[in-house]
Amino acid sequence: AAARILNSGVRLPPLPTIRELVKLYKLQAMKQLSQNFLMDERLTDKIVKSAGRIDPRDIVLEVGPGPGGITRSILRRQPQRLMLVEKDERFTGTLQLLKECARPLDLQMDIYYEDILRFNIEQHVPDTEQRIHLIGNLPFAISTRLLINWYADVAARRGAFRRNDTCMTLTFQKEVAERICADLGSEQRSRLSIMSQIWTEPVLKFIIPGKAFVPKPQVDVGVVKLIPLKQPKTELPFALVERVVRHIFSMRQKYCRRGYSTLFPPEMREETTNKLFEQADVVDTLRPFELSVAECLRLAEVYAEHLESHPEVATYDYRGPKQPPKCLD
Numbered sequence: 172a173a174a175r176i177l178n179s180g181v182r183l184p185p186l187p188t189i190r191e192l193v194k195l196y197k198l199q200a201m202k203q204l205s206q207n208f209l210m211d212e213r214l215t216d217k218i219v220k221s222a223g224r225i226d227p228r229d230i231v232l233e234v235g236p237g238p239g240g241i242t243r244s245i246l247r248r249q250p251q252r253l254m255l256v257e258k259d260e261r262f263t264g265t266l267q268l269l270k271e272c273a274r275p276l277d278l279q280m281d282i283y284y285e286d287i288l289r290f291n292i293e294q295h296v297p298d299t300e301q302r303i304h305l306i307g308n309l310p311f312a313i314s315t316r317l318l319i320n321w322y323a324d325v326a327a328r329r330g331a332f333r334r335n336d337t338c339m340t341l342t343f344q345k346e347v348a349e350r351i352c353a354d355l356g357s358e359q360r361s362r363l364s365i366m367s368q369i370w371t372e373p374v375l376k377f378i379i380p381g382k383a384f385v386p387k388p389q390v391d392v393g394v395v396k397l398i399p400l401k402q403p404k405t406e407l408p409f410a411l412v413e414r415v416v417r418h419i420f421s422m423r424q425k426y427c428r429r430g431y432s433t434l435f436p437p438e439m440r441e442e443t444t445n446k447l448f449e450q451a452d453v454v455d456t457l458r459p460f461e462l463s464v465a466e467c468l469r470l471a472e473v474y475a476e477h478l479e480s481h482p483e484v485a486t487y488d489y490r491g492p493k494q495p496p497k498c499l500d
């Protein structure tokens with residue numbers, strides 16, 4: 172059968188469209204898995220193009236391939252290995268079909284039916300000889316949690332980030348994408364902006380209108396490329412920085428000292444907060460969203476120094492007994 176020449180990269184043998192496959196395999200989107208499928212080949216190609224150059228020796232890990240729209244666009248770029256991590260086994264038929272189709276392309280395609288939040292990439296990619304690209308039209312429900320997990324990996328240089336050239340090209344709800352990339356002074360500046368910009372350089376590539384997805388989500392979607400910084404802005408442990416930034420932003424409309432002060436028990440709160448803001452040379456009456464990344468990091472550094480003489484403060488929780496972790500927003 173005649174092969175179709177597609178936008179970029181190699182030809183794939185003729186395949187039913189994603190829309191036809193979804194119908195054929197009766198793949199009704201499941202809300203609890205945040206399933207919104209992209210059917211438009213130009214858009215899936217554009218997402219993969221945003222990832223930049225994919226060399227023939229590279230590995231691409233796609234999160235949540237679903238029926239395989241983005242997967243096809245990745246296959247056409249012919250990495251050496253394509254790893255798919257999908258939680259929903261109903262996609263076995265469509266993904267297996269793609270695997271058959273990719274056979275002549277001389278690449279390795281591995282499908283893992285697992286939760287990406289538990290996926291241990293070091294187990295499947297034991298060495299660091301190949302560059303890894305992380306690509307995915309992420310399920311909204313876990314996108315920020317996954318991103319924060321990956322920042323922790325960047326900070327610790329583990330998992331997909333043992334090499335310093337692993338890039339992420341991911342989709343988020345438009346507002347979340349804007350928050351990730353928001354500069355100082357922007358209305359969207361938030362905790363997620365600071366956390367993102369400490370370890371990566373995020374770039375908002377383009378917006379996909381909600382109507383391009385089936386089913387249509389309530390919001391538009393932003394495609395963000397995140398490039399881990401070769402020189403991270405801090406060597407402090409991830410958990411400590413995360414804790415300090417979370418406290419600073421816990422009272423968004425108040426002076427930044429208010430949230431920060433809740434890191435300390437009441438008997439030392441005022442005095443320690445005053446002392447540490449002075450040491451960090453940060454104006455304590457700025458609002459959290461008026462702080463630069465460098466100022467947040469200085470506040471984290473003086474906090475880390477303070478812990479050396481007051482280690483008991485590290486586990487202090489002003490809300491009392493431990494609360495379940497909250498999603499970043």
Ligand code: SAM
Nearest residue numbers: 207208209235236237257258259286287308310
């Ligand atoms: N890539 C497809 C596309 O663009 O049309 C589907 C994207 S859909 C927004 C998200 C996909 O992630 C779904 O296929 C869903 O089953 C999968 N998914 C949801 N939660 C997951 C998890 N924890 N681990 C791996 N995949 C997950």
